[in-house]
Amino acid sequence: MVDLSEYLPILLFLGVALVLSSAFVFLPMIAARFTGAHQPTPEKLTEYECGFPAFEDSRSQFDVRFYLVAILFIIFDLEAAFLYPWAVTVFDLGWAAWISMMIFIGELALGLAYAWKVGALDWE
Incomplete structure (x- = not known):
């Protein structure tokens, strides 16, 4: 039978996380209402993207x-994430790990060559 008291630290952690995250969301809104910082004007209600008003529909499609x-x-980026831990432990892992990483890097190099060939890296 499982002793439910073992789950108490997890429940306490989740409760504290819920209270803190709610406080970080709602307390600034409440403080803005009480301090007078919440005074909407047409300028505050406009979309802000890069310093000037939007000139197109915000739901337009992006270029592929x-x-x-x-x-x-x-x-x-994933290649780098897999390569660094492997490089640290390559001498402990043996030849099988070295060969599998060379196959992995070869596949990525083929993917890069293909992307380069079809022009995915060219920007017009």
Whole structure:
């Protein structure tokens, strides 16, 4: 039978996290109402993107190149995330780990060559 008292620290942690996160969200709003900082004006209610008013519909579609660059960044960022721990322990892991990492880097190099060939890295 499971002793439910073992879950008490987890429940306390979740309760404290819920109270703190709620306080960080709602207390600034309440303080703004009481201090007079909440005085909406047309300037405060406009969208702020980069310092000037929007000139197009905010629901317009993005160019697919933004997504391609983001996907390529994630792929090579993951490569770095896998490469650093491997580099630290490569001498303890043996030849199997070295060969598997070379296969992994080779696959990523093929992906980079393909992206380069089809022009995914060219920006017009």
